[in-house]
Amino acid sequence: MLIKVKDLKKDYTNGEVTTNVLRGITFNIDKGEFVSIMGPSGSGKSTLMHILGFLDKCTLGEYFFEDEDVSKLSDDELAERRAKKVGFIFQSFNLLPSLTLIENITLPLIYSNVPSDKRKKRGEYLLEQVGLSHRANYNPNKLSGGEKQRAAIARALVNNPEVIFADEPTGNLDSKSGFQVMKILQELNENGNTIILVTHEKYTAEYAKRIINIKDGLIFNDYEVKERQIAKEKTELTK
Amino acid sequence: MSILEAIKTSIQMLGRNRLQSFLTMLGIIIGVMAVVVVMSIGSSAQEFILSEVKAIGTDLIGVLPGKSDADGPPSSVFGIVNTSLKYENGEDLLKKNHSNIDTVSMYVQGNQNISFEDNLRNTSFIGTTESYTIVEKTKIKKGRFFTKEEEKNHSRVAVLGSKLAEELFLEQDPIGERIKIGSAGFKVIGVLEEKGTSMTQDQDNSIVIPIKTAQKLILGIDHISFMRIKVKDESLLNSTIESIEESLRESHNIDDPKDDDFTISAAAQALDSLSSITNALKFFLIAVSAISLIVGGFGIMNIMLAIVGERIGEIGLRKAIGAKNSQITQQFLIETIVITFLSGAIGIILGTLISYLAYRIMLLMDIKWVFIIPVDSIILATLISIGIGLVFGILPAKKASKLDPIEALRYE
Incomplete structure (x- = not known):
């Protein structure tokens, strides 16, 4: 079992007002799954992803990652898990304009103390995988949205993570670039990577194999996708 | 990272x-x-x-006539004549043979018309002792400096600063020539090497004569303007100053240091x-x-x-x-x-x-x-x-x- 969550709760207190963002979430995710966490804005899906991705801590409940009790970890230990266990893909790409593309991609390796020659090799390999070898020394601002997101995927993969979190990865992309991103994610999953996709669109969520539907801080339903969207065939059609 | x-x-x-x-x-x-x-x-x-x-010399002790107090330096600095220091005081210091005193030079100064034939310059003269060349680290370019005998015997001999020699004699060799200081005739026996202007003196434009000759013949006084004492060991400067003070007080019959009629200063202290x-x-x-x-x-x-x-x-x-x-x-x-x-x-x-x-x-x-x-x-x-x-x-x-x-x- 990769991720085991039991009765997870998260409260935010703002002055006198306490908001119950997550009100008791329970599920398991196995290695190799492709899961969409779906829900409207304000449902708590982003908060859930932040907790699963070691960016935030739950208020109550249990979270085990690879059978390790995450709630007992210190801030520095959480940072270490982020550096080694997970990769993030964000809606707004979050590439640093002061660094070249290859430096951006290999940035996480700096924080897990990988020497620079190994970083370079790994970066070059991943750029090739996402088809951006010719852009290695570009400023990320000069890339198109699709290229940026492919670079961000490469960055998420750079540390060989146990799980990849994609937070609305197609939200800022046109449909063609969105397809490409989804195609890469599906390929990665076929190669054995665990992927957790966070989205508010049912259509996008259906690229995954399983959907956990969240409403008002609770799981509304949790089901296998019957008619899965497959990006591969579509791109072949568009060719 | x-x-x-x-x-x-x-x-x-x-x-x-x-x-x-x-x-x-x-x-x-x-x-x-x-x-x-x-x-x-x-x-x-x-x-x-x-x-x-340092160019003046850190191994030198200066003695000025008149007392210096909290209000400032001795009156002689401002040109007020104080006659308390005599030639004999300097001689006494030498005779007492203080172990650290190398030599003592004494000075009187003034301005006079110096002339050679028709060539006349108004410039400063220094009446001093034979030890002048040692104390002032001055070298002789031509001829010689005056001797102790000439100093004591009121000899009318003169040593010229290098610039003054050039101005008075032009191309001519000044050694052995007769010049006049005021109306008194002097024989030129030497020329000093060029020294440059220091903060205190312009030796190159001066004429140097024996102190007693200057006192009697030109100034008509029996006191001196100041004296300089060269010590052998700079590290013993303070104890030497003390013994100079004692010996001066003794010869001036002073019991209380408050009544001192002289001032001692050392370049090293100024430093x-x-x-x-x-x-x-x-x-x-x-x-x-x-x-x-x-x-x-x-x-x-x-x-x-x-x-x-x-x-x-x-x-x-x-x-x-x-x-x-x-x-x-x-x-x-x-x-x-x-x-x-x-x-x-x-x-x-x-x-x-x-x-x-x-x-x-x-x-x-x-x-x-x-x-x-x-x-x-x-x-x-x-x-x-x-x-x-x-x-x-x-x-x-x-x-x-x-x-x-x-x-x-x-x-x-």
Whole structure:
């Protein structure tokens, strides 16, 4: 079992007002799954992803990652898990304009103390995988949205993570670039990577194999996708 | 993340906004530059004054007639005639054979018309003792200096300063010629080597004659203007001064030091007080530069806080991909130190250039200036600039490390 969550709760207190963002979430995710966490804005899906991705801590409940009790970890230990266990893909790409593309991609390796020659090799390999070898020394601002997101995927993969979190990865992309991103994610999953996709669109969520539907801080339903969207065939059609 | 990595990152960040970075650095650049200039020019000035004083001689003790008190130097300095010091006092000091006294020279001075044939100059004459050449470190260019016998026998012999000799005799050899000081005739027996003008005397334009001859024949007095005592060992200066005081009090029948009718001074003592004055001045100027550095430090802190604000998204991302709080602190602290260190380096270079410029200007003005960049000023300036980075970088760096990664990621 990769991720085991039991009765997870998260409260935010703002002055006198306490908001119950997550009100008791329970599920398991196995290695190799492709899961969409779906829900409207304000449902708590982003908060859930932040907790699963070691960016935030739950208020109550249990979270085990690879059978390790995450709630007992210190801030520095959480940072270490982020550096080694997970990769993030964000809606707004979050590439640093002061660094070249290859430096951006290999940035996480700096924080897990990988020497620079190994970083370079790994970066070059991943750029090739996402088809951006010719852009290695570009400023990320000069890339198109699709290229940026492919670079961000490469960055998420750079540390060989146990799980990849994609937070609305197609939200800022046109449909063609969105397809490409989804195609890469599906390929990665076929190669054995665990992927957790966070989205508010049912259509996008259906690229995954399983959907956990969240409403008002609770799981509304949790089901296998019957008619899965497959990006591969579509791109072949568009060719 | 290694330190080297962090330094590389900070240089990349600085390069991104060159104008802003430069303006930020300006305060520190000016402050460090001021420290270097003050320390360099201060050291040069000190060296200059010391060499001037040393030229007079640090192994010399001067004795002036009249008492000096808390109100100031003896009246003789202001031209008021005080007759308390006599030729015999100097002779006594020599006779007592104090172990540390090498020799004693005595002086009377005045201005007179000096003439050779039709050529006339109004210039200063020095009546002195045979020991003059030793005490004043003067060499003879031509002929000879007068002897002890000539000094005691009121001989009418004269030794000319080099410039005066040229002006009076032009191309002619002055040795053996007769000249007149006022109306008294003298025989020229020697010419002194050129010495240059010091703070106290212009020997090259003077004529030197035996002291007793000057007293009797030209001035009509029996006191002397001052005497100079050359010691064998400079380290025994103070005890020598004491024994000179005792012996002078004895010969003047003085019981109470308050009634002294003479003043003793030593160049070495003047040197000490001059050093302390220039040091005080230097520290004052450094304190002024320090204010500029502190103001510059706040400027750096202000800009670093702004930079942290501009880079919230970056900080969030770095945290999301695994940066620990301490690594974020380290990154921003190193960035601040890189800024202040670079500023310090630029300040040191500019300060050195300005000090060198000052040196060239002083040379043009014919001042015997030396170009000194004290090593401690470089070390001090470097440490100060790194220190400012550390002190004023802590707050922005801490602020950056405390940002919530989720909030920071949302910030665009």
